[in-house]
Amino acid sequence: MTVRLTVAQALVRFLANQYSERDGVEQRLIPGCFGIFGHGNVAGVGQALLQAARTGDDDLPYHLARNEQGMVHAAVGYSRMRNRLQAMACTASIGPGSTNMLTGAALATTNRIPVLLLPSDVFATRVASPVLQELERPDSGDVSVNDAFRPLSRFFDRVWRPEQLPSALLGAMRALTDPAETGAVTIALPQDVQAEAFDWPQELFARRVWHVARPVPEPAAIARAAEIVRAATKPLLVAGGGVHYSEAYAALRAFAEATGIPVADTQAGKGALLWDHPQAVGGVGSTGSPVANALARDADVVIGVGTRWSDFTTASRTAFANPDVRFVNLNVAAFDAGKHAGASVVTDARAGLEALADAVEGYRVGDAHLASYTEHRERWTRVVDDAYHLGHTPLPAQTEVLGALDEMLDPRDVVVQAAGSLPGDLQMLWRAREEKAYHVEYAYSCMGYEIAGALGVKMAAPDREVFALVGDGSYLMMSSEVVTAVSEGIKLNLVLVQNHGFSSIGALSESLGSQRFGTSYRFRDPATGELDGATLPVDLAANVASLGADVIRVRTIAELRDAIVVARAATRTTAIHIETDPLAPVPSPESWWDVPVSEVSALGSTREARKTYEHAKAGQRPLVTPAENREDDR
CATH class of the missing domain: 3.40.50.1220 (TPP-binding domain)
Structure with missing residues (x-):
C-alpha cells in the first residue's frame, strides 16, 4: 500500500507518529513545530502543517515564532525541561531565515540538547538558479548556505530527491534519541522538493517508538x-x-x-x-x-x-x-x-x-x-545571607535582586538565565529548592536565550511559574519572543535588570586592565571621542509594554518583593523592571578563569593585570x- 503525498506532507505525517520511551513511559517525540514562513517553505512545510491542522490527521501543532534564532532557543528550553525525551521541530525559509538558526544549532549541540532543524534550501533542479537569497559559489554548484549547519549538527542530511526522505528521517530520529550523540539535527529541504509528490509506503507513517537507552556500566x-x-x-x-x-x-x-x-x-x-x-x-x-x-x-x-x-x-x-x-x-x-x-x-x-x-x-x-x-x-551560608540583604544604596545590588527572588519564589518556580553577570551570581548564590527549578544555559552562554528559552520551558511545564532574568544587554539583543508568548497566551514572568551596559564584561574588562572600555550604554562624548558620555535614555519597561506585556516598575527591594507576588498571581506575561548598580560588591568564588591579558601594553593598568594573569596561569x-x-x- 502506498499513499501519495508531497515530501513536506510526508515529513509532517511521519513526525506526528514518532514517540520516545524510557522506563516504560511514552510521549510524543516531536510534540510541535516552531516556524517562520517565507518563499522557501510556505508552499511546502507551511502547506503541510496547515493541511494537517485543518484535516485533523496526524496534526503537528504549529507555533509562530518571531525570530529564527529565538525559536531554536525555545526548542532547547523545551527539550531540556523534558530531560531530552522530546524535541521540537523548527522550520525556516531559504537563506537568512535558515542561517538565523545557526547560533541556535551551535547552542543545542554544545549543550547536548536535541532539536530538529528544517532549513529550506535552493532548488534541487536548479531550473531557476540563482534564486532569491541563494549563495552562488563559482567552484561548487551543490553548496548552499545550509552547509554551515554541518559542523554544528550531530546529524545532517539534505533531501535532494523524495526517495531520500525516509533514510534521512530515520537517521534524524536516531540522533535525537541517542543520549550520547544528541544535539542539533538538521534536514535541509530544497524548496521545490518540499512540494513534489511521491508514492510513499504506508509503513513509513506507522506509529514508531524510539527507546531511549540507559546504558549500564561495564x-x-x-x-x-x-x-x-x-x-x-x-x-x-x-x-x-x-x-x-x-x-x-x-x-x-x-x-x-x-x-x-x-x-x-x-x-x-x-x-x-x-x-x-x-x-x-x-x-x-x-x-x-x-x-x-x-x-x-x-x-x-x-x-x-x-x-x-x-x-x-x-x-x-x-x-x-x-x-x-x-x-x-x-x-x-x-x-x-x-x-x-x-x-x-x-x-x-x-x-x-x-x-x-x-x-x-x-x-x-x-x-x-x-x-x-x-x-x-x-x-558560606551566612555570607550568602549577607549578599542577599546587602542594603546597597542608592541603587540595589544585583545580589539583592536574586535574594528577593530566591526567598519569594515557590520551590517549583523555574528561573531561566544564560549570559552576563547573572549566571555567575546565580551559580554562586542561588539556593535550588527543587531539581528542575534552575535553568541556566551556560555551555554556549548565549545572550538572547533568556526570554526565548523561558518560552520553551513554560510550554514544557505549563503548571509551573517561569521567571526569565534578563539584563539590558540580552534584552536588546532578543526580546522578540515576548510577542510569541503573548500571542500564544503563554504566561511568562520577566525580571528586567537595567544597569546600562554589559556588567559582566565590564567587570572582566576592568580586571584585564581595559578599564571597562566599550561596555557601557552611553552617548559618544565629543570631548573624548569615546562612548563615555551621558547614559542613554533607553526605557526597557516601555519597550516590553509595547510588545504586549504588563509592566511593573520598581526601585527598591521591598517594591520588588511586592511585584513578585503580583507577577506570580497574574495570568498574562508580566515584566518587572528594576535598575541596579553594576559596581555593587559580590562575594568572591576564590577561583579563576583564563582570559588572556595583552602581553605588552602602553597602559599601566594592562601591565599590572598581566602580572596577575601570569601568576594565576602558573597554577594551570x-x-x-x-x-x-x-x-x-x-
Whole structure:
C-alpha cells in the first residue's frame, strides 16, 4: 500500500507518529513545530502543517515564532525541561531565515540538547538558479548556505530527491534519541522538493517508538572506579547536567548519604542535590562557591557524573590542585567520560551511580573531612545571607535582586538565565529548592536565550511559574519572543535588570586592565571621542509594554518583593523592571578563569593585570593522571 503525498506532507505525517520511551513511559517525540514562513517553505512545510491542522490527521501543532534564532532557543528550553525525551521541530525559509538558526544549532549541540532543524534550501533542479537569497559559489554548484549547519549538527542530511526522505528521517530520529550523540539535527529541504509528490509506503507513517537507552556500566570499569574511590581520603563529586537528564536524583542522594562524599555542581547540574542537603557544597569552578572550590583544591579523587568538564567547571584547569588527584568519570558519552585521563565509566548517570554505590558499599569519608566541609558550608551560608540583604544604596545590588527572588519564589518556580553577570551570581548564590527549578544555559552562554528559552520551558511545564532574568544587554539583543508568548497566551514572568551596559564584561574588562572600555550604554562624548558620555535614555519597561506585556516598575527591594507576588498571581506575561548598580560588591568564588591579558601594553593598568594573569596561569595543569598512579603501571 502506498499513499501519495508531497515530501513536506510526508515529513509532517511521519513526525506526528514518532514517540520516545524510557522506563516504560511514552510521549510524543516531536510534540510541535516552531516556524517562520517565507518563499522557501510556505508552499511546502507551511502547506503541510496547515493541511494537517485543518484535516485533523496526524496534526503537528504549529507555533509562530518571531525570530529564527529565538525559536531554536525555545526548542532547547523545551527539550531540556523534558530531560531530552522530546524535541521540537523548527522550520525556516531559504537563506537568512535558515542561517538565523545557526547560533541556535551551535547552542543545542554544545549543550547536548536535541532539536530538529528544517532549513529550506535552493532548488534541487536548479531550473531557476540563482534564486532569491541563494549563495552562488563559482567552484561548487551543490553548496548552499545550509552547509554551515554541518559542523554544528550531530546529524545532517539534505533531501535532494523524495526517495531520500525516509533514510534521512530515520537517521534524524536516531540522533535525537541517542543520549550520547544528541544535539542539533538538521534536514535541509530544497524548496521545490518540499512540494513534489511521491508514492510513499504506508509503513513509513506507522506509529514508531524510539527507546531511549540507559546504558549500564561495564562491571570491570565499575570495579576500577570503585578501587580508586575506596582509596580516597578527600573525595569530591561533581554533578553535571547528565544527572538531570537521567533523573538520577535519588541515586545521587543515596550515594552521597552513604559515603559522606560532598557534592558540588556545574551550571547544568545545579539542583541535582538540593542546596540544603548536608552533602551539597554548591557550584564548583570559576563562578562557584568557596566551599566547593576549597574542596576541589585538596581533592585526591574527583568523581564527575554527567559533566563535560568545561573551563568554568575546572577553573581553566586550576581548580583541582592536588598533584596526585585522580578522576573517575561517569558519563553516557565516551568522549566526556575519557577526559582528564580518568577512570572512564561509560554509563547512564542513574545506572552508574547505583552500580558504584554497590561497589563501594561500606566506604565512608573520615569524620574530620565531613566536619571540615560542614563547618565551611555553614560559614558560606551566612555570607550568602549577607549578599542577599546587602542594603546597597542608592541603587540595589544585583545580589539583592536574586535574594528577593530566591526567598519569594515557590520551590517549583523555574528561573531561566544564560549570559552576563547573572549566571555567575546565580551559580554562586542561588539556593535550588527543587531539581528542575534552575535553568541556566551556560555551555554556549548565549545572550538572547533568556526570554526565548523561558518560552520553551513554560510550554514544557505549563503548571509551573517561569521567571526569565534578563539584563539590558540580552534584552536588546532578543526580546522578540515576548510577542510569541503573548500571542500564544503563554504566561511568562520577566525580571528586567537595567544597569546600562554589559556588567559582566565590564567587570572582566576592568580586571584585564581595559578599564571597562566599550561596555557601557552611553552617548559618544565629543570631548573624548569615546562612548563615555551621558547614559542613554533607553526605557526597557516601555519597550516590553509595547510588545504586549504588563509592566511593573520598581526601585527598591521591598517594591520588588511586592511585584513578585503580583507577577506570580497574574495570568498574562508580566515584566518587572528594576535598575541596579553594576559596581555593587559580590562575594568572591576564590577561583579563576583564563582570559588572556595583552602581553605588552602602553597602559599601566594592562601591565599590572598581566602580572596577575601570569601568576594565576602558573597554577594551570593538564589534569592528566600521573603515570605512577595508573593501574597498568603498578
